[in-house]
Amino acid sequence: MLSSMNKNVQCTAWTGIASTLLSNGRTSASLFKLKIGNDSKTSNHSKGSNETKKLKEVDVIIWDECSMISKTALETADFVLRDLPDSPFSFGGKRIVLGGDFRQILPVIRRGTKTDLTNNCIKNSYLWNQFQKFSLLDNMRIINADANWIKFLLDVGDGVANDYEDRVTLLESLPVLEDLVDDVFGGSNKGKDTFVPRITCYEDKNLPFHLKRTQFPVKLAFAISINKAQGQSFGRVGLYLPEDVFVHGQTYVAFSRARSKNELFIKSTSERLFNVVYKEII
Structure with missing residues (x-):
C-alpha cells in the first residue's frame, strides 16, 4: 500500500x-x-x-x-x-x-x-x-486454531500458566515423545517397507567424457535453536528440551512456531516445562 x-x-x-x-x-x-x-x-x-x-x-x-x-x-x-x-x-x-x-x-x-x-x-x-501503540486483536499465525490452544499460548506468553515453580503443565493433547525424529518426521509410511525411486539424471552424449548422476528424492531436515526460529512458522515442529529454557520468551516462541497444537511434538524429561516470563516487559 x-x-x-x-x-x-x-x-x-x-x-x-x-x-x-x-x-x-x-x-x-x-x-x-x-x-x-x-x-x-x-x-x-x-x-x-x-x-x-x-x-x-x-x-x-x-x-x-x-x-x-x-x-x-x-x-x-x-x-x-x-x-x-x-x-x-x-x-x-x-x-x-x-x-x-x-x-x-x-x-x-x-x-x-x-x-x-x-x-x-x-x-x-x-x-x-x-511511538503510537496498536495491538492486534487476533493472532494471525494461529487464527484458525482452536480456542483452547490460543488461550494456552497466551497464558504461556503472559506467565499466567506458570505454577509456583514457574513451570507450565503441558496440555494432555501435547504428546511427550520417546523418539522425536521418528514421530515427527516419520510420515504416513512409518514402519512400512517403502519404495524409494532412484532418479538417473540426464546424460549428455555430446560431452567428451561419460557423466551420470543418481539421486534419491529424500528431503533434508534441519535443527535450529529456539532463538533462530523466532519470526518463522513451520508445518511441523519437533521441540527437543533436554534442559530447561533459561530466558524470557523461549517457551512461548517454541510453542507458537506451530500453527496448531496438532503440529507440535515435544521431547522432554518432564511434562512440566520451565517458563521464564518478565512480566514488567509484556
Missing part, C-alpha cells in the same frame, strides 16, 4: 533469518551499519557513500521482531537517521513502524542478568514514548 503511494519503503529485522522473510529485507546491522557488541551509539555509515544516499531517500522503515532490538541499537538508528540530513527530528523525520511481540525473546546479552535484559529492552529507551 505504501509503495502504491510512491513511498520508498525499507524493511528490516534484527536477525538474518527474519530479514529474509521480508520484502526487500535487510538486517538492522547492515541497514544502519551498527557495530554489533559495541554499547556506544556509533555507526560505520559514511555520509558520502551510496548506502547512505539510499538510506536518505527512504520514507518509511518497517522494523520487524522489535522485541529483539536492543535499546542501544534503536537509539543508534535514531542518531544515524538524524545525522544524515542533519535533522532535529527523531529518526530524521522518517516514519518508523515497529512490529513484534514482547512475549518473545529479548535482546541477547551474554551472561546477562534479568536486570541487564530488561534495561536493554527498547521499552526502556527515551524514544519509546514517541
